[in-house]
Amino acid sequence: MIPQWLRSPSRAATTNPTKSPSHFSFSSFKDIDAILKEEEQQQVLYPQSPKRPSIFHRVKLSTTVLRSWSSSNRRPLTLPNADQRVVVYLTSLRVVRKTFEDCKTVRSILRGLNVPIDERDVSLDSSFLDELQGIIGRNKSFTLPLVFIGETYIGGAEEVKRLHECGELKKMIGGLPSVVGSSVCNLCEGLRFILCPQCNGSHKIYSEKTGFRSCADCNTNGLVRCPSCNPSGHRRISYPFS
Numbered sequence: 001m002i003p004q005w006l007r008s009p010s011r012a013a014t015t016n017p018t019k020s021p022s023h024f025s026f027s028s029f030k031d032i033d034a035i036l037k038e039e040e041q042q043q044v045l046y047p048q049s050p051k052r053p054s055i056f057h058r059v060k061l062s063t064t065v066l067r068s069w070s071s072s073n074r075r076p077l078t079l080p081n082a083d084q085r086v087v088v089y090l091t092s093l094r095v096v097r098k099t100f101e102d103c104k105t106v107r108s109i110l111r112g113l114n115v116p117i118d119e120r121d122v123s124l125d126s127s128f129l130d131e132l133q134g135i136i137g138r139n140k141s142f143t144l145p146l147v148f149i150g151e152t153y154i155g156g157a158e159e160v161k162r163l164h165e166c167g168e169l170k171k172m173i174g175g176l177p178s179v180v181g182s183s184v185c186n187l188c189e190g191l192r193f194i195l196c197p198q199c200n201g202s203h204k205i206y207s208e209k210t211g212f213r214s215c216a217d218c219n220t221n222g223l224v225r226c227p228s229c230n231p232s233g234h235r236r237i238s239y240p241f242s
Helices: 009-015 027-045 055-070 097-111 127-136 157-166 168-172
Strands: 086-090 117-121 146-149 152-155 193-195 204-207 211-214 223-225
Touching: 086 097, 086 127, 097 117, 097 157, 117 127, 152 157, 157 168
Parallel strands: 086 117
Antiparallel strands: 086 146, 146 152, 193 223, 204 211
């Protein structure tokens, strides 16, 4: 057996290799090293706890969203008579699952901001679809939901979720009046529509002289906008198609 003091340095290095450190040892990386150690300790102590986005992630996300939003070359869209509130075009039908989930998510985000919201469900009133075609164009496709803040087009589901995550959405609605109390109407229970009181939802009115005729107060579904929770200044507007 060869004594330890007779062994060559190269053989000693091969028989007992040094392990690479798990963290940075250079002095300039001591802050990063401390952060990494703290995150590993948190993962060991609380392995099931959700990871909260760091401040670096939120700043990066905010910069990316604002840069892409400001540099977009699309034609700016405006919505007349929609100042001092948020207007969202959506659908409550479950025909397309992704569209329904996007509308549900955006509605939940907007209702949590405690500002006036004008929800225009195209599945309950076809006149809202005519409004969108007048704003965007008859031959142009779009995906619901579409959100306007103070007559200015903000975007769809992805834009709203990103703006909400980085905190910019709250800044954009800062000039709008606040809503006190619950945002769910007691009359329509959040549906924004009620049965027409003139025809009781049948969209037909009977008279002895003319027989049955279409009700002029409601839409084709026999519904009228809830007078309690919808803005009183909203009227059906005819838009020139582009």
